[in-house]
Amino acid sequence: MFQLLGIPPQALFGQLLLGLINGSFYALLSLGLAVIFGMLNVVNMAHGALYMVGAFVAWLLLTYVGIGYWPALVLAPLIVGALGLVLERTMLRRLYKVDHLYGLLLTFGLALIFEGAFRHQFGVSGQPYPIPDLLKGGTNLGFMFLPTYRGWVVGFSILVCGATWFAIERTKLGAYLRAATENPTLVQAFGINVPVMVSLTYGFGVALAGLAGVLAAPIYQVNPLMGANLIIVVFAVVVIGGMGSILGAIVTGLGLGLLEGVTKVFYPEASNIVVFVIMAVVLMIKPAGLFGREK
Amino acid sequence: MLEMRDLHGFYGESHVLHGVSLNVQQGEVVTLLGRNGAGKTSTMRSIMGILSKRRGSIKFQGEELIGMAQHKVPRLGIGYVPEERGIFSSLSVDENLTLPPVVKEGGMTVAQIHDLFPNLKGRGTTQGTRLSGGEQQMLAIARILRTGATLILLDEPTEGLAPVIIEQIGVAVRALKARGFTIVLVEQNFRFAATIADRHYVMEEGHVVDMIPNDQLHANMDKLHTYLGV
Amino acid sequence: MTTRSPTQTQAGLRLRAASGAATHTALLMGGGLLVAVIAPFLLYPVFLMKVLCFALFACAFNLLIGFAGLMSFGHAAFFGSAAYVTAHAAKVWALPPELAILAGTASAAVLGLAFGALAIRRQGIYFAMITLALSQMVFFLALQLPFTHGEDGIQAVPRGTLFGLFDLTDSMTMYYSVLAIFVAGFALVWRTVHSPFGQVLKAIRENEPRAISLGYRTERYKLVAFVLSASLAGMAGATKALVFQLASLTDVTWQMSGEVVLMTLLGGMGTLFGPVVGAALVVTLESYLAATSLPVPVVIGCIFVVCVLVFRKGIVGEIKHWFENRSK
Numbered sequence: 001m002f003q004l005l006g007i008p009p010q011a012l013f014g015q016l017l018l019g020l021i022n023g024s025f026y027a028l029l030s031l032g033l034a035v036i037f038g039m040l041n042v043v044n045m046a047h048g049a050l051y052m053v054g055a056f057v058a059w060l061l062l063t064y065v066g067i068g069y070w071p072a073l074v075l076a077p078l079i080v081g082a083l084g085l086v087l088e089r090t091m092l093r094r095l096y097k098v099d100h101l102y103g104l105l106l107t108f109g110l111a112l113i114f115e116g117a118f119r120h121q122f123g124v125s126g127q128p129y130p131i132p133d134l135l136k137g138g139t140n141l142g143f144m145f146l147p148t149y150r151g152w153v154v155g156f157s158i159l160v161c162g163a164t165w166f167a168i169e170r171t172k173l174g175a176y177l178r179a180a181t182e183n184p185t186l187v188q189a190f191g192i193n194v195p196v197m198v199s200l201t202y203g204f205g206v207a208l209a210g211l212a213g214v215l216a217a218p219i220y221q222v223n224p225l226m227g228a229n230l231i232i233v234v235f236a237v238v239v240i241g242g243m244g245s246i247l248g249a250i251v252t253g254l255g256l257g258l259l260e261g262v263t264k265v266f267y268p269e270a271s272n273i274v275v276f277v278i279m280a281v282v283l284m285i286k287p288a289g290l291f292g293r294e295k
Numbered sequence: 296m297l298e299m300r301d302l303h304g305f306y307g308e309s310h311v312l313h314g315v316s317l318n319v320q321q322g323e324v325v326t327l328l329g330r331n332g333a334g335k336t337s338t339m340r341s342i343m344g345i346l347s348k349r350r351g352s353i354k355f356q357g358e359e360l361i362g363m364a365q366h367k368v369p370r371l372g373i374g375y376v377p378e379e380r381g382i383f384s385s386l387s388v389d390e391n392l393t394l395p396p397v398v399k400e401g402g403m404t405v406a407q408i409h410d411l412f413p414n415l416k417g418r419g420t421t422q423g424t425r426l427s428g429g430e431q432q433m434l435a436i437a438r439i440l441r442t443g444a445t446l447i448l449l450d451e452p453t454e455g456l457a458p459v460i461i462e463q464i465g466v467a468v469r470a471l472k473a474r475g476f477t478i479v480l481v482e483q484n485f486r487f488a489a490t491i492a493d494r495h496y497v498m499e500e501g502h503v504v505d506m507i508p509n510d511q512l513h514a515n516m517d518k519l520h521t522y523l524g525v
Numbered sequence: 526m527t528t529r530s531p532t533q534t535q536a537g538l539r540l541r542a543a544s545g546a547a548t549h550t551a552l553l554m555g556g557g558l559l560v561a562v563i564a565p566f567l568l569y570p571v572f573l574m575k576v577l578c579f580a581l582f583a584c585a586f587n588l589l590i591g592f593a594g595l596m597s598f599g600h601a602a603f604f605g606s607a608a609y610v611t612a613h614a615a616k617v618w619a620l621p622p623e624l625a626i627l628a629g630t631a632s633a634a635v636l637g638l639a640f641g642a643l644a645i646r647r648q649g650i651y652f653a654m655i656t657l658a659l660s661q662m663v664f665f666l667a668l669q670l671p672f673t674h675g676e677d678g679i680q681a682v683p684r685g686t687l688f689g690l691f692d693l694t695d696s697m698t699m700y701y702s703v704l705a706i707f708v709a710g711f712a713l714v715w716r717t718v719h720s721p722f723g724q725v726l727k728a729i730r731e732n733e734p735r736a737i738s739l740g741y742r743t744e745r746y747k748l749v750a751f752v753l754s755a756s757l758a759g760m761a762g763a764t765k766a767l768v769f770q771l772a773s774l775t776d777v778t779w780q781m782s783g784e785v786v787l788m789t790l791l792g793g794m795g796t797l798f799g800p801v802v803g804a805a806l807v808v809t810l811e812s813y814l815a816a817t818s819l820p821v822p823v824v825i826g827c828i829f830v831v832c833v834l835v836f837r838k839g840i841v842g843e844i845k846h847w848f849e850n851r852s853k
Contacts, residue, residue, distance in 0.1 A: 043650045094834055100650050101596050102833050105790065108783055109829025116822030172393075178385040179394055186381040189343045190395035190442075191369035229661070232779060236658040239651065269669060276662035280643055283655065287646040 007265055013144035015261040021150055021219065023257015024157035025051075025212050027250045029234045030241065031161055032208035034249040035168070037238075038181040039201040042092060042103035048231025049114035050206045052224060054080045054213025056118060059127050059222040069132035073214050080210025081203040088202040093195075111228075118224035126221025153215050160211065161250045168246050177201065236279045242292020252290060296321045296477055297342075297446060302351035304334075304341045304501075311337045313501035314351070319446075324468070324478045326488040329498035330524055335481040336378055338498070339448050343375050344368050355446065370398045374444030378451045378481070380435040382423040389419035392438050399443030408437045411467055429460035436467065447471065450481045465490055485523070497522045553798060561704055570700040571768065576808045577707040578765040583788040583800030584714050585757030590786075591795030592718050593750045594730030595645070598653040598782050599660025600758050602640065603633040605777030606663055607759030612679035612772035613672055622685040626706070626763040633759020634752055636663070641751030645744055648733075657779060664777045678773030682766055699768060706764050710757050715797060717753065726750055758785075780822075787825060790832050793839025802840055 029047060036044050057079050058072040067075065087110065095102045131149045138147040168174035180187040180194055188194045213227075220226055234253075241252030256275050264271040282290060297319040304312035312334050319325045327335040340346040342353055344365040353360040355371055369375065374395070383391055392405065392415070409416045412433040418426065426434060432452055439447055449468070453461045461484070468491050472478065482488040488495065489512055497505040499522065507515050564573050582604055589595045611629030614620040620628065644655045667673045674680075684694050691698045717723050729736045729743045736743050766772045775781065784807065792803025807825075814821045832839070838846055 037650075041650075043654060091830065091834060098837065101653065102837065104596075104598075104650060104653055105786065106830060106833040108786075109826045109833065112780075112783070112822045112826030112829065114826075116820045116824075116826060120820035120823065175386055175390045175394055179383045182383050182385055183381055185345055186375075186377060187394075188365050189345060189369060189375045189377075191366050191398055192396065193364075193366040232658055232661040235654045236661075239647075239654055239658060243651075272665040272669070273662045276658055276665075279655070279658055283643045283646055 009143050012265050015265045016258060017144070017146065017150060017261070019258045019261020019264070020154050020254065021257070022260060023254040024154050025216060025230070026234055026237050026257050027161050027253030028157055028208050028212040029231070030237045030249040030253045031164060031246065032205035033234065033238055034243055034246060036202055036205035037243050039177065039198055040092065040096070040103065041100045042107065044205065045104055045107040045231070046087075046110040046114065047206065047209050047234070048227030049111040050080050050084065050227070051209040051213040051216070051230065052118065052227040053083070053114060054210030055129070055217040055222045055226060056122075056213075057210070058214040058217050059129050062129065069218070073211070076214045077207040077210040080213070081207030084206035085199050085203040088199045092202065115224055115228060122224060124224065126223040129217035129222050131218045149218055153219065157212075157215065158254075160208070164208070165246050165250065233275050236275045240275075240279050240282045240289055242289025245291035248289070248291025296356060297479070298352075298354040299338075300352040302338070302341060302349060302353060304337055304346045305348040306346065311501055312341060315498070315502050317496050317503055317506075319477060319479060321477055322472070322475055323494065324472050324480060324492045326480045326482050326485070326492045326495045327498055328482060328485055328488065328495050328519070328523065333498040334501040335498055336450055337501075339375070339450050339479070339481060342368070342373065342448060369395075369444070372399045372443065372445045374439030374442055374447045376435045376439055376447065376449045376452065378454065380431050382426070382431045382434055384422060384424040386423050387419060388415065388421050388423055388426065388434060391423040391434055393441065395438050395442045397442050399445070402443035403440040405441070408440055411440075411470060412437050429456050429463070432456065432460075432464060433467070440471070446477045446479070448479050451483065452480070453482070453484050453487050461487055485519070550797070557798075557801075558708070565697060565700045570696040572808070572812060574700055574703045574768045575765070576805050577703050578761050578768060579785070579788060579808055580801040580804040581707050581710045581764070582758050582761035582785050583792070583804045584711055585754045585761060586785045587789045587794060587800040588714050588717065588757065589750060589754040590789065592723060592730065593726040593747060595747060595751065596653045597644070597656040597754070598779070598786065599640070599656035599658075600755075600785050601777050601779065601781035602660035602663040603637055603755040603758040604762035604765075604781065604785075605667065605772070606636055607633040607762040608766035608772035608776045609667060609673050609679065611763035612682040612766045615685060615767065616679060616682050617672075621689065622687050622767055625685070626760065626767065629763030629766065630756055630760045633762070634756040637752045637755020637759075638748070641748045641755065645747045645751065657782065660777070660782055661779060664774070664779070667774055667777045673772070676774065678771060680771055682770040682772065684767050684770060703764055703768060706760065710760055713757065718797070722746070722749070784825070787829055787832070789839075791828065791839055793842030793845070796839065796841040796845060799839050799841035
């Protein structure tokens with residue numbers, strides 16, 4: 001067997017896969033954050049909590065209603081998206097005319113409420129969620145063993161990110177979204193109901209978080225605090241990528257996940273902080289972020 | 296077609312329109328003249344509901360616009376070309392052109408629009424804001440023509456443009472008039488306005504102070520000079 | 526003459542109002558101090574010390590958001606790291622309390638300089654996100670570095686003898702020392718806000734491009750404000766480590782950063798007394814809730830939501846607003 005800088009390839013590729021999985025979640029979450037931020041100017045601090053809610057919805061559906069993984073993959077994002085619609089309509093909407101920081105504070109409060117309520121109800125220990133039958137097992141690729149479910153998560157996340165990118169950058173609906181992000185007043189003056197678009201954008205953005213939650217459920221345990229620390233890494237990802245670009249969010253998310261994986265192999269102590277160090281470096285060199293535009 | 300009665304408008308606390316009254320007949324081209332800050336753009340914005348704190352009455356084809364949801368106003372057939380043109384930089388020329396939804400039948404086709412504004416032909420994939428100022432103005436007008444709007448609000452279409460481009464815009468506006476569009480035009484450049492308008496409303500300090508039919512423009516030149524302070 | 530007199534009256538009124546406000550402030554400060562001196566005879570000193578530490582922490586945070594318009598979402602990094610350094614200095618290096626607190630405060634200042642230099646490159650929401658991310662890095666360091674003892678934290682920190690004279694194991698002595706530290710910190714904030722430096726900060730908050738065009742190097746002002754705020758937050762954390770004889774991970778979590786935001790928001794951003802009121806309320810509420818079965822984060826979250834939606838001026842801000850309206 002060959003070795004790479006003294007690291008057995010099994011370990012290296014194993015960590016890379018793990019990094020890629022984390023990266024998939026970073027990409028899905030930062031994509032949602034970027035879409036929401038573009039349209040609402042709100043940094044959605046509740047994003048991690050809603051990711052957790054997505055995982056819990058899947059778990060609750062399975063445990064209490066007997067609805068399995070595949071329907072949950074559709075239902076949970078829809079439920080989280082609907083929850084987002086309600087939050088936007090009843091609360092966030094009132095804050096568009098005041099300093100954008102209040103949107104951040106409001107969603108921080110919401111995150112505390114969701115995480116606190118789920119912890120109160122379900123405790124801090126994680127709930128296991130089984131891998132669906134279709135995706136059990138794995139394949140030996142020669143240089144590493146690839147568990148089917150993990151391959152699915154990476155592939156499906158990239159597919160969803162790609163589809164979102166296509167929808168925003170290449171379709172009529174996406175043109176409305178881009179235009180309304182730039183100049184909502186004028187888009188409204190063309191006869192488009194912008195407030196509804198704003199609600200739907202928030203709903204869609206958090207639905208992506210809910211989807212990530214369902215995908216994560218079989219890998220990590222379903223835990224009320226699963227999104228609490230993740231979301232901050234995602235914030236760093238967003239700062240590194242720059243808020244301006246959809247593609248930037250996706251590429252940065254995946255790239256940083258991989259980088260974390262590599263760090264875990266060569267210098268595991270630093271793996272938790274490598275993203276933040278990169279953020280500091282990027283801020284020094286290009287404050288607007290790798291794909292961002294200076295405003 | 297458009298009838299405004301004692302319209303008052305506010306930006307937050309500040310009162311910017313003090314009882315504007317005017318009316319526009321079908322097929323007319325009417326200009327709003329006046330100095331900076333006289334309330335011309337605010338009048339336009341209050342028709343579209345962008346200036347939302349309003350009192351009084353604005354009727355379009357008999358329908359009251361005040362109190363109507365903002366996105367429904369354009370759907371009655373009113374097209375708005377803002378002063379800053381509002382070309383979207385994240386959209387291509389084609390995307391900009393086809394962005395406003397078609398609200399009524401009888402709008403121009405893209406081919407007809409390209410005949411009217413040949414500059415826009417073959418530029419479809421260019422980023423909207425890469426066009427020159429004049430081309431952006433043409434695009435801003437062009438995208439309204441597709442929608443089937445019958446009343447067009449043009450806010451300073453000639454601002455900052457070279458004379459040769461202004462001429463081109465003038466040709467286009469006359470072509471639109473010939474097609475039966477009703478046009479309300481805000482202009483500082485009243486020489487340009489005189490070449491296309493039927494009537495001129497003069498605004499001062501947030502209300503209409505005078506109305507001059509275009510054929511009496513020469514007789515009223517002195518008065519107009521005083522109004523505009525030129 | 527006739528044109529001048531109304532302006533003169535106005536100026537006179539404003540002057541009288543200003544001096545009236547100054548008298549009010551002085552009265553409030555004196556009254557507050559009196560209450561603080563008597564309080565330990567009526568309430569648990571440890572509880573009061575907790576209030577004072579968090580009040581200082583909130584004042585430090587408020588210096589940035591309220592007077593420089595910079596919203597840090599990572600102030601727990603300074604609070605917590607100073608607590609760790611002070612605890613380590615007192616316990617392992619056996620430094621006396623005054624030096625231990627000084628070491629903690631100094632470490633927070635250094636950290637503040639580093640974070641501030643990075644964060645002030647962006648404004649508004651980005652600033653908040655960057656400070657949040659940087660503070661999360663401190664959290665992971667605290668989790669992993671050997672001297673912080675991971676999940677256990679640094680426990681049984683000796684309070685020691687202040688200046689070799691005052692035995693801090695006596696809770697009354699400890700209380701008055703904490704009160705002295707708080708008063709010093711509060712006075713520093715008050716002095717900063719009312720200095721020419723504070724005026725420039727306010728100008729930057731209102732309109733940064735204009736301040737730049739007036740020739741101010743706004744980056745430097747913001748950085749100094751950031752370091753000052755970080756140091757004071759550190760001083761609060763350092764004091765807290767001695768009071769509770771503990772430095773733990775709780776002090777560096779982002780929830781802690783959020784808590785100080787809430788205290789300031791609840792009391793009133795940009796008011797001098799707001800953070801003190803907010804800290805007292807939140808600490809009281811938390812110790813009350815701890816005895817019930819209600820989930821604390823949910824209640825705190827609800828207060829957050831209510832404050833943001835309907836109560837953005839905060840308690841002191843609303844009172845001030847009410848008085849100003851009445852005097853009109």
